[in-house]
Amino acid sequence: VAAGDYATGTNHxxxxxxxxxxxxxLSVDTFVRSTTVQRLSEESLGDLRETVTTLAEAEGLDAHAESIRKRFE
Structure with a gap:
């Protein structure tokens, strides 16, 4: 245990x-909050437009689907 605590890097x-x-x-990751960021070009979002709106509507999330449609008006 002592070697792991101070030198070899294992966790007890x-x-x-x-x-x-x-x-x-426990590790450092236990105490760190991670965030993710997504960025799509207009062209990339256009490529995904039909997929996203179909899935959103299937889940009953009409406002999500509408938010995609509004971007392309």
Whole structure:
């Protein structure tokens, strides 16, 4: 344990109560919030337009579908 704590980089802080089945030990990532950014050109959004509106309507998210349509008016 001591070598792992100070030199070899392994982690001895492991989940308990059965949680080890679905998650690993603590790491820096445990305490960092990540964000994602997406950027589409007008042409790329146009290529996806039909797919996005079809899926949005199938899920009952009409405002999402309409937001795509409005961009191309």
């Amino acid at each position: 802080v492991l989940p308990t109560g059965g949680a080890a089945r679905v998650t690993g030990g």
